[in-house]
Amino acid sequence: MTFTLSHFSAAVVFALFASIVFGITQRNSTMEQVKYGLYCFALFVGGVFLAGWVMALIRR
């Protein structure tokens, strides 16, 4: 079975699973894990948008 994800959807899926693992492994309590997981996810996705805008501006 093969499938193709766009660059953006691949980045979001990557961010989701990496954030889950980071949240669980880097914090102790459940609430802290959820907060840290969301923080990592926001940084990942925010980084994608930032890098996208930087590349778009460089291309102009």
Place this chain on the structure above:
Amino acid sequence: MAKPTTDKSTKAAEPEYPLTTIAVVAPIVGWLIPGGGHILLKRYGRGILLLVSVVAMFLIGLGMQGRIYKPNGGDILDILGFVGDVGSGALYFLARIMDWGNVMAANAAADYGKTFLIVAGLLNFIAAADAHHIALGKKS
């Protein structure tokens, strides 16, 4: 004249977190079966989430025609790719047995797939180390 030694000075300092059998077994199980170390330590919710995350990343990587690295002694990046891939434990060995990921597709999706496969292994290494810390008592 030699001073009499006290118990405090002769006895080696006891480690704060003594190494137990479970602290050795949990990370090995966690490496072989993603999340297995946490499940062994009765952290069922965390273990299942880790299992789902690592397995999903591995399967997505394979689905995107990512390449599985074989043991090699060549280019440093190929060696590091192998180290990352082997972090997935049983998934890596299953993929090698079934000859999955033996592709040389040169497109962007395959490159993302290769990254997914490597990162799945690296995240599993982190999860195995976490299981070790929980077993030692460093983490709850």
